[in-house]
Structures are given as C-alpha cells and as structure tokens.
Amino acid sequence: MRQMIITKSKVLAALLLVTVVVSAGNAQxxxxxxxxxxxxxxxxxxxxxxxxxxxxxxxxxxxxxxxxxxxxxxxxxxxxxxxxxxxxxxxxxxxxxxxxxxxxxxxxxxxxxxxxxxxxxxxxxxxxxxxxxxxxxxxxxxxxxxxxxxxxxxxxxxxxxxxxxxxxxxxxxxxxxxxxxxxxxxxxxxxxxxxxxxxxxxxxxxxxxxxxxxxxxxxxxxxxxxxxxxxxxxxxxxxxxxxxxxxxxxxxxxNLPILPAGDVNGDCIVDDADLLAVLFAFGQTGANLAEDVNGDEVVDDADLLTVLFSFGSQCGG
CATH class of the missing domain: 2.60.120.200 (Jelly Rolls)
Structure with missing residues (x-):
C-alpha cells in the first residue's frame, strides 16, 4: 500500500484553501x-x-x-x-x-x-x-x-x-x-x-x-x-x-462546549495554532502529548489529517 507523506509545506499550502466559518453558542x-x-x-x-x-x-x-x-x-x-x-x-x-x-x-x-x-x-x-x-x-x-x-x-x-x-x-x-x-x-x-x-x-x-x-x-x-x-x-x-x-x-x-477533534490547545477552534503545534511535535511518541490528537501515543500523519480536515471547526459548531 502506498504510504501518504505529509510535509509541512504541503499542509501550509493547503491552509490557503481553507475558509474559516465562525459560529457561536454551545448547543446540547x-x-x-x-x-x-x-x-x-x-x-x-x-x-x-x-x-x-x-x-x-x-x-x-x-x-x-x-x-x-x-x-x-x-x-x-x-x-x-x-x-x-x-x-x-x-x-x-x-x-x-x-x-x-x-x-x-x-x-x-x-x-x-x-x-x-x-x-x-x-x-x-x-x-x-x-x-x-x-x-x-x-x-x-x-x-x-x-x-x-x-x-x-x-x-x-x-x-x-x-x-x-x-x-x-x-x-x-x-x-x-x-x-x-x-x-x-x-x-x-x-x-x-x-x-x-x-x-x-x-x-x-x-x-x-x-x-x-x-x-x-x-x-x-x-x-x-x-x-x-x-x-x-x-x-x-x-x-x-x-x-x-x-x-x-x-x-x-x-451542553458543555465540546472541543472539536484537532483542537490541540483547547481554545474551542481548530486553527493554524493547532496545526503548527502538531507539525512541530511531529514524530514524538509517548502518553499525555496534547498534539497526539487521536490518542495513539504517536504524533503522525493521522493527527495532521485530523487537524486539517477539522480546520475551522468550533465548539458547538
């Protein structure tokens, strides 16, 4: 199976195509x-x-x-x-x-x-x-x-x-x-x-x-x-x-504000700060890593993809 490799330049380029939709409120x-x-x-x-x-x-x-x-x-x-x-x-x-x-x-x-x-x-x-x-x-x-x-x-x-x-x-x-x-x-x-x-x-x-x-x-x-x-x-x-x-x-x-997948820093929005955090932690392993979005104890492509595809998501949105 062909391995997907995500480079920092590819991810940053992809960000130029993302439109952030702002929403407010915390729904049930x-x-x-x-x-x-x-x-x-x-x-x-x-x-x-x-x-x-x-x-x-x-x-x-x-x-x-x-x-x-x-x-x-x-x-x-x-x-x-x-x-x-x-x-x-x-x-x-x-x-x-x-x-x-x-x-x-x-x-x-x-x-x-x-x-x-x-x-x-x-x-x-x-x-x-x-x-x-x-x-x-x-x-x-x-x-x-x-x-x-x-x-x-x-x-x-x-x-x-x-x-x-x-x-x-x-x-x-x-x-x-x-x-x-x-x-x-x-x-x-x-x-x-x-x-x-x-x-x-x-x-x-x-x-x-x-x-x-x-x-x-x-x-x-x-x-x-x-x-x-x-x-x-x-x-x-x-x-x-x-x-x-x-x-x-x-x-x-x-009705507490659920953090969206990929919100690394817990500020209720998935944005460039979260993506950069994952990029700079890429390859790290171990428990309790905030950048390990999926909790599998390694910061890898899966975490980058989660942040990228959740980009713009907010609590309650």
Whole structure:
C-alpha cells in the first residue's frame, strides 16, 4: 500500500484553501449509543496518568441497538492504582451558565458481591485528579446507593454527597450534574438523580467546588472554569469473581462546549495554532502529548489529517 507523506509545506499550502466559518453558542449534544458512537462527538478512550493511557479494550464493550454495554474488568483510578479500562471521555472548554451533564445506565451486577462495583459520570484532569458521581454496590450488605469521590495527588476523599441505600433491583439510574444559578459560575454544582422508584428526578445535594473557600473539590472548579475532560466510567476495584458485572449506558448528554477533534490547545477552534503545534511535535511518541490528537501515543500523519480536515471547526459548531 502506498504510504501518504505529509510535509509541512504541503499542509501550509493547503491552509490557503481553507475558509474559516465562525459560529457561536454551545448547543446540547447527545449520544444515544444506537449501535455505534455518535460520529459528531470526539469521544476518546484517553485517561492521562493511567496505565494504559489509551484505555480502550474492545473485547470488553459492545453496542446493542440502543445501549453501550461495558463489561467491567479489574482496575481502578483509586489511590494511585491507575489501571482502569474503557474510560470514555470528551474534551470540553470552559462552562457557560446553565451547563449540565447527564447519563442513564443500568448496572447489571451479575451476582457480584464483596467489592465497590460502580459506574457513572466522570470529571477528569488526570488519573490522580478526578471527580465522580456514581451508582455503587455496598459490598457489606448488597444494597445500591449513589456516591461521589474526589482524588487529587493520591489523596482520595468523599465528593461531598452520598444518598440513602436501596434494593439492588432498582439498578437503572439517571444521573445529572448541573449549574447552580444562584452562585457564581464554577462555584457550586447541583446533583440530581432518578433511581426508578416512581418518584422521578430529584435533587440530591448542591456541592461547593474549590472556588468556595474551604472546599477541596478542585477538579469541578478547574474543569468548569478552564476546561478538561468529562465522560462515563466503570470501576471494579477489589472484585475477583468469575462473572463480571456490566454497565449498559442508554445515553450521554451535555451542553458543555465540546472541543472539536484537532483542537490541540483547547481554545474551542481548530486553527493554524493547532496545526503548527502538531507539525512541530511531529514524530514524538509517548502518553499525555496534547498534539497526539487521536490518542495513539504517536504524533503522525493521522493527527495532521485530523487537524486539517477539522480546520475551522468550533465548539458547538
């Protein structure tokens, strides 16, 4: 097969043919996981600081006509273990007023017990710097409840919210995190849920972020004010059973500004700055390279092509 070689001069010449279309606003985006990922969303299996960096294990997930089914496997982000699998994220820019993220999923325990089996929403800057809102199995009595967690530099703490417990038969939940409009942007986060008990969507708690003096939740503050990663995850820390639990995600939805593929510097537009960044990093290898657009741990032709064909794309556009 003939190899395509892209030189700097060819790429710069191609830029002369590109017209940048400017658009504004951050629209709602949704992935219903209807047999595949929504191609309009730049999903990545990347978790900086995790081993593996590219967390995809295609043998442990599949699509039904209406769900993304992730079969769990041993691994966790907790307490510097950082060996999780199939962490699915979107890069986002700074939030706007009225932001939210939401998902619905079913946690099929498959008889699992004796471990903190969990799945839910993830805010991620690094494998040692994240916040989660999740459905979790109580390993001591077999009940389910909603929990939160925050980790920074290996220090793991409760994320400021925990629900009462309920029967494991109520294993389909909707989780939502949203802006608290009475406070400053990035200062407070409302947590909502529906566990299928007939009482509908309800408020759980409003959590102050580290933007409020005395509160430790830096990830929420930093992602909301500066951008980062959001997404969905599963965690199977300490489970050794033969049959693995499965989380079936019905949808993921948000109106946070999703960075387009190829936006290397995270400024919500793919432009010459991004292309030049990839060009000057061309050939570098390793994890955590911003210029490695597709997350395969090498900056190569594929990354250049992604930037070129996304040129002019903006958040919400």
């Amino acid at each position: 985006v949704r992935d219903d996981f209807d047999g595949a990922f929504n191609p309009a969303l730049s999903w990545q299996w990347v978790a900086p600081g995790n081993t593996p960096y590219h967390t995809e294990d295609s043998t442990h997930y599949s699509f039904s006509p209406s769900t993304l089914d992730i079969v769990m496997q041993p691994g966790t982000l907790t307490l510097n273990e950082n060996n999780a699998h199939n962490i699915l994220t979107l890069r986002v820019g700074p939030a706007q007023r009225g932001w939210y993220i939401e998902t619905r999923f079913t946690l099929d325990l498959a008889g699992a017990s004796g471990a903190w089996v969990q799945a839910g929403l993830l805010w991620l800057l690094h494998a040692d710097h994240y916040y989660t809102y999740h459905l979790v199995l109580n390993p001591f009595n077999g009940n389910l409840f909603l929990g939160t967690a925050h980790e920074e530099n290996g220090s793991f703490i409760n994320g400021g919210a925990q629900s009462s417990e309920w029967s494991p038969n109520l294993n389909t939940v909707t989780l939502r995190m949203q802006d608290y409009l009475a406070g400053d942007l990035g200062s407070y986060v409302e947590l909502w849920y529906d566990n299928g008990d007939g009482n509908g969507m309800r408020w759980l708690i409003t959590v102050p972020t580290a933007a409020v003096p005395g509160w430790p939740f830096t990830v929420l503050r930093d992602v909301l004010l500066n951008g980062g990663r959001i997404g969905i995850y599963t965690d199977l820390s300490g489970y050794t059973g033969e049959v693995m639990p499965m989380a079936s995600f019905d949808y993921f939805e948000t």
